[in-house]
Amino acid sequence: MPNRSGSVYGLTILSPIIDDERATPSHDLQIRNYLAKLSTREDSPFALAPGTHLARLVVMDDVIYVGMPACEEHLRSKYLVFESNCDGDLDGYLRGLADSIPEHLDAIWKHCVGYPGAANRQAFIAYMKACQLDTTFYFAAVNDKSVSETLRALQTQTAVADFIATHQGADAAALQQEFIQFVARLKSLPLPRPGSMDPHRDIKTGGRNE
Amino acid sequence: MNLVWRWSEKFPGSAPVTTFKEYIARVQFDTDYYYTAYPHATANDVKSAHTVQSSLNQLELLAEQCNPQQFADAYLRFVLQVQSHLGETGEAPTAG
Numbered sequence: 001m002p003n004r005s006g007s008v009y010g011l012t013i014l015s016p017i018i019d020d021e022r023a024t025p026s027h028d029l030q031i032r033n034y035l036a037k038l039s040t041r042e043d044s045p046f047a048l049a050p051g052t053h054l055a056r057l058v059v060m061d062d063v064i065y066v067g068m069p070a071c072e073e074h075l076r077s078k079y080l081v082f083e084s085n086c087d088g089d090l091d092g093y094l095r096g097l098a099d100s101i102p103e104h105l106d107a108i109w110k111h112c113v114g115y116p117g118a119a120n121r122q123a124f125i126a127y128m129k130a131c132q133l134d135t136t137f138y139f140a141a142v143n144d145k146s147v148s149e150t151l152r153a154l155q156t157q158t159a160v161a162d163f164i165a166t167h168q169g170a171d172a173a174a175l176q177q178e179f180i181q182f183v184a185r186l187k188s189l190p191l192p193r194p195g196s197m198d199p200h201r202d203i204k205t206g207g208r209n210e
Numbered sequence: 211m212n213l214v215w216r217w218s219e220k221f222p223g224s225a226p227v228t229t230f231k232e233y234i235a236r237v238q239f240d241t242d243y244y245y246t247a248y249p250h251a252t253a254n255d256v257k258s259a260h261t262v263q264s265s266l267n268q269l270e271l272l273a274e275q276c277n278p279q280q281f282a283d284a285y286l287r288f289v290l291q292v293q294s295h296l297g298e299t300g301e302a303p304t305a306g
Contacts, residue, residue, distance in 0.1 A: 032242055035242045035243040036242070036243075038243055040249075044245045046245040046247075047245070053247050054244075054245065054246050055245045055246075056241050057241070057242050058241055060239055066236065067220065069219075081239070141254075141257060142257055147247045149263075151247065151248060153256070153262065153263040154255070156262055156266060157258065157296065160266060160292060161296040172282035173278040175281065176278045176281040176282070179269075179273055179285065180273050180274065183270050194247040195246070195247055
C-alpha cells in the first residue's frame with residue numbers, strides 16, 4: 001500500500017477552501033492567520049493528539065505556471081493541504097485527532113467546503129478520507145518505530161553518551177553495578193513530551209570565545 | 211532525481227545545481243505550519259538513537275547474568291558499537 005511504509009502512515013489531504021466574496025478577511029487568510037499563531041512546540045495541537053511524527057499545513061492558492069510551452073491552468077478553488085506522517089491505521093489516527101483537538105480542527109477546517117465538524121466522529125473521518133490523496137511513493141527514514149519509541153530512544157541516546165563519558169576507566173564491578181542502576185533510572189524517567197526541545201545541552205564548538 | 215522529474219515542464223536536470231535550485235524555488239509552496247515530534251533530531255539522529263537503544267537493551271539483558279569481567283568486556287563492545295551514534299542533538303549552532 002503506497003500510503004504506508006512499515007508501521008508509519010503517510011497521509012495527504014486536500015480540502016477545498018470556501019470561496020466567499022463577502023467574507024472579510026477571506027477564508028484562506030483566516031486559515032493562514034490561525035496557523036501563524038499556532039504553537040509548533042510541545043503545546044502544539046499535534047503534540048497533544050497521539051501518533052504524529054510530522055505534520056504540515058499549506059494553503060495552496062493555485063498551481064504554479066512555469067511558462068511556455070506549458071498550458072496555463074488554474075484551480076477552481078484554493079486548497080488546504082494537510083500532510084502527516086503518523087503511527088497506526090488512518091481511522092484510528094483521525095479519531096485520535098478528533099478526540100484530542102476538536103476545537104483546533106474546527107478552527108482550521110471550518111473554512112473548507114463541506115466540513116462537517118469534529119464532533120460527529122464518523123462524518124469527520126468520512127470527510128477527511130474523501131479529501132485524501134493516495135501517496136505515489138513514500139519513504140520514511142525510520143519506518144518501524146512509534147513516536148513514543150523514538151522519543152524514548154533519543155532520551156536514551158543522550159543519557160548513554162553522558163554515562164560513557166563519566167565512566168571511562170571505571171572498575172569492572174563498580175561499572176556493572178552503576179550500569180544496572182543507570183538503566184533502572186533511565187526506565188523510570190518520564191517520556192519526553194512530543195515537540196519539546198529537551199534535553200537541552202550547551203553546544204561546545206571549541207571556539208576561542210568559550 | 212532526473213528519472214522522476216524529467217516528466218515535469220521546464221525541469222532543467224539535477225545538475226548544474228544552480229538551475230536545479232532555481233527550478234525548485236520556483237515551484238515550491240511555502241509551508242504555513244510545520245510540526246515535528248522531535249524538533250531537536252535529524253533523520254540520522256533518529257536512526258542512531260534507535261541503534262543505541264537496541265544495543266543498550268542487549269547489554270541490559272547481559273548485565274544481570276554475568277560476572278564483572280564479562281560485563282566489562284561486553285560494555286567495551288557496546289561502546290564500540292554505539293560510539294559513532296552519540297552525536298550531539300539540539301539546535302544547530304548559529305553565528306553571532
